[in-house]
Amino acid sequence: MTAPAPPTGGAVPPPLRLVGVSKWFGDVVAVSDVSCTIGPGVTALLGPNGAGKSTVLRLLCGLTPPSRGEVQIFGADPRADLGLFGLLGLVPQQESVFESQRALEFVRLAAVLQGVEQADAAARRALAVVDLDPALRRRVGTFSKGMRQRVKVAAALVHDPAIVVLDEPLTGLDPRQRLAMIALLQRLGREGRCVLASSHVLDEVERFGSRVLVIARGRLVAEGDFHAIRALMDDRPHRIRVRTDDPRAVATGLLAAGAAVGVRLDGGAVVVDTDDVTAFRRAVAPVARAAGARLEEVAPLDDDLESVFRYLVGER
């Protein structure tokens, strides 16, 4: 392989980069004009079914060429430089593996094809990382979904890649394995690797890390820290729950103070819609005090990833 040459001026190319990438299959546009850069750490790729997540991952790995635009791995085209695949570990979405092999054989083959010296030892280490016994005699074809998933992860990590791409890595895993997988991804991210994982399990993606890429209908609709994305949504009122002993009085006070654009009584709480969170936070305590009410809780209701995701793709 020819190592990706550092550009002049000392800047290091990012691990993964899409520049104006579109991909169409016949008349169907799967990905439309996507540009983004993915650096070290864990990034979650989100999107509803059919949004183009898998196509984006395939493009990034060079598995399919873009119809337009550029895909770069450390500044080079993955379809033009086979050596780049040595820097990449992919966990594909499909369950299929070489059915007749044992787990150790499958991972060792990956090590051999990656040119890893002492492939056997590397394969055993990789299997240990995903908590699988290298001495397991069963063939991979008889494995459960979760076990297959872990074997695929081991095969993707066996050569210690700088970039790890995972398509729906939590699929088929039980809750304990999910926790272990999330911890593994976080660890890989902390080690400075570029980890990109697609998923639709939002509450668990939230724990990968806060950086997300959101795809809807083939277009990149948002990227970055999802809290920051939420803060940028000026057109969406923020929803906050205020628990108090006199919700009616607090609701009236917040409306009168201009700190809320809408209120709804919900048992012992007021659900407030506001388009200026800072003004709301400044106003809520004085309003309660003026109304003689006691504040018990002020909690955001739509600052989680799921709400951000719903706002971004819900009405498309």
Place this chain on the structure above:
Amino acid sequence: MSETEPGAPTALPPATPRVRSLSVLPAIYRLLLATQVTLTRLLALGALGLTAMVVGWAIGQSDPADPVATAARFVNAFGLSLTVPVTALVFASAALGDLTDDRTLVYLWLRPVRRATVVVAAFAAAVTVTVPLVVVPLVVAAALAGGGDEVVRGTALAATVGTVAYAGIFTALGLRVRRALVWGLLYVFIWEGFVARGGDNAARLAVRSVTATILGAASGVDLRLAVLSTRTAYVAPFVVALVALAYASWRLDRQDVD
């Protein structure tokens, strides 16, 4: 989005050399051999070879007037027109086609390994399993049919050379189309079985003319479609296989992989 991310890498990862072909060829070869050899295929194609031997034995028992010609025509009609192409088709089209169908090609494709290495391994695996399944029963059938040394030698040569050509073509076909078995049968049945009989020029584009020429030259029997010179019959199949494998490598490099 901004070009420079927080936490962007400060140094490139170490260069990964492209893996040397010779060091990975045996591993890929073993894998592809294991994936294409299934019990169903072995039984079905083994039955084809067994049938050839039984019919050859029946012909030998019937004491034909011209045993050499009878045996050569039988081998040409049964072995070289049916057993060799069909067996090569089943295994060679599966060598990479099965991986495309069950979406496991990605585990070979996304590696720093030359495409030609994968294709050569697939071809070698297909030839490895096809040759014993066709050459052994056909040689036995030729001997049982009373063909003598000439027909037996011609059968062994023609079946081996034919396997090389068919395996090359069908390895590439397995990569090129989804239902390679179907398209391969169309080639064998429509082109070689019907169109090639229409004239010498069409026959020259059929592998069957190569095998018929080799068997005809070895046995001295005038066989249908034996229209090539002997030298061409020995050289052309290897050239065809080479071109097919080169195309398959090129194609694999540009392949969309699931």
Place this chain on the structure above:
Amino acid sequence: MTDPGAARILEGGYRRYDGVRSGARGAVESVALHTAQRALGLRRAARFKVLPVLAAVLAYVPAIVYAGLAVLLPGDLTENGVLPTYAQYYFFITAAIVVFTAFVAPEVLCTDRRTGMIGLYLASPLTRTTYLVAKATAVLGVLAVVTLGPPLFLLLAYVLVGSGPDGPVSVAAFVLRIVAAGTLLSAFFGSLSMAVSSITDRKAAASAAVVILLLLSAVVTNSLVEAAGASPTLLLANLFELPFEAVVRVFGEPSDNPELGRLATPVVVGATVAWTLAASALVWLRYRALEVTR
């Protein structure tokens, strides 16, 4: 009071179907029609039309060429064997018939089992038997495109240029023979192909098995009879040539095959029908025992 005319509901959610229910017969017709369309590649991407178009070209081009020759050549030449007889014409379209035989039934039967679609069909008014009737109707219909169409076209062309049978009675007799021959071939090859397709869920494997079965039976029986001196009765197992020999008998023409020609007409036609029935029975038995899980 609110004026009801100021509002309207465009979509009221789920509503019970109140239209006409066509029952099992409608289901059979519908499945047969859509199956035939699928097999012919209609309303599908271009790549699905390649095989049907290829088969149609193989079947009809010779008929068009011979119709042209009938126009151009003097009458005495056309009557002296330059043009093929109706039975001989089937020799030219063997490839087309085999292509359709190999690919139609696997397409219409294997796909339903592999995708689980058969479960949906059997949840409708269709039973296993009526499902098979619908599928068989489609297969026969599609095969008729190559077994009936070209000879009828040839007859029409010959009649129009004055090289065909004279008089309406004679023409009607030929039409009947063509229909009988076409139906015999369609039924034979259709049932055989369906029998093979009932054994495996893999389309490609079924297609390959059909072609190999036809070729293998021809090569083995011919080798045994011609080279090993076995009885010509063995040729009744020649699944490739037997039905075409039966067609020769339907047209009352002399056989081109010296060995098969030695067998009596009732034996040849009877064996063809027997194979058809046996293959159909195998399909029925396979589907009767089929486990439908979804």
